[in-house]
Amino acid sequence: MTYGYLATMRTKAGRRDEVVQILLGGVDGLRGAGCRLYVVGVSDTDPELIWVNEVWESKEHHDASLQLPGTRAAIARAMPMLTGEFTGQELTVAGGLL
Amino acid sequence: MTYGYLATMRTKAGRRDEVVQILLGGVDGLRGAGCRLYVVGVSDTDPELIWVNEVWESKEHHDASLQLPGTRAAIARAMPMLTGEFTGQELTVAGGLL
Numbered sequence: 001m002t003y004g005y006l007a008t009m010r011t012k013a014g015r016r017d018e019v020v021q022i023l024l025g026g027v028d029g030l031r032g033a034g035c036r037l038y039v040v041g042v043s044d045t046d047p048e049l050i051w052v053n054e055v056w057e058s059k060e061h062h063d064a065s066l067q068l069p070g071t072r073a074a075i076a077r078a079m080p081m082l083t084g085e086f087t088g089q090e091l092t093v094a095g096g097l098l
Numbered sequence: 099m100t101y102g103y104l105a106t107m108r109t110k111a112g113r114r115d116e117v118v119q120i121l122l123g124g125v126d127g128l129r130g131a132g133c134r135l136y137v138v139g140v141s142d143t144d145p146e147l148i149w150v151n152e153v154w155e156s157k158e159h160h161d162a163s164l165q166l167p168g169t170r171a172a173i174a175r176a177m178p179m180l181t182g183e184f185t186g187q188e189l190t191v192a193g194g195l196l
Contacts, residue, residue: 006151020192023194024193024194031195036195037135037137038195038196039135039191039194039195039196040193041104041189041191042192043189043190044190045187045188051189053104053137089141089143089149090141091139091149092139092140092141092142093137094118094122094138095118095122096122096136096137097128097133097134097135098136098137
């Protein structure tokens with residue numbers, strides 16, 4: 001059963017688009033790491049919040065990806081622009097079009 | 099810019115899996131209606147909640163899909179199994195792997 005993770009992160013004022021670019025910068029390597037879906041979304045209704053929807057082959061693939069050097073470097077770059085307010089919801093993907 | 103919609107719906111006790119099957123039953127027609135992504139997720143941590151993540155070519159495509167006869171029939175079938183507690187968040191998709 002594939003593993004979903006639905007996250008939000010709040011950025012400091014005016015830093016959202018920089019964080020979005022960091023999040024999108026690692027997309028090329030995701031598929032090889034077991035990622036089947038990775039969508040970064042924003043909304044004018046809450047202009048400092050970023051939504052990230054991910055689907056991975058397994059929770060283990062997702063957890064392992066967080067240890068990749070590129071991922072760790074991206075997290076380190078983004079962290080100073082974040083407020084520390086995160087939400088995360090693990091999901092079991094029942095199916096769909098993806 | 100593609101349009102994202104992140105929804106949750108709460109089902110009455112014991113009805114979640116039936117509603118999931120209804121949601122997945124219309125997947126075949128989605129791509130032709132302008133849907134680029136449709137993921138149905140569940141979680142053991144809240145066993146009566148269903149998450150639906152959608153990406154459409156535009157908000158207009160999404161709105162139009164709700165008027166399709168198949169969609170309307172599916173909604174009518176699911177409604178009696180839902181509590182009426184819905185959340186929805188529109189998103190602008192910034193990019194990713196999808």
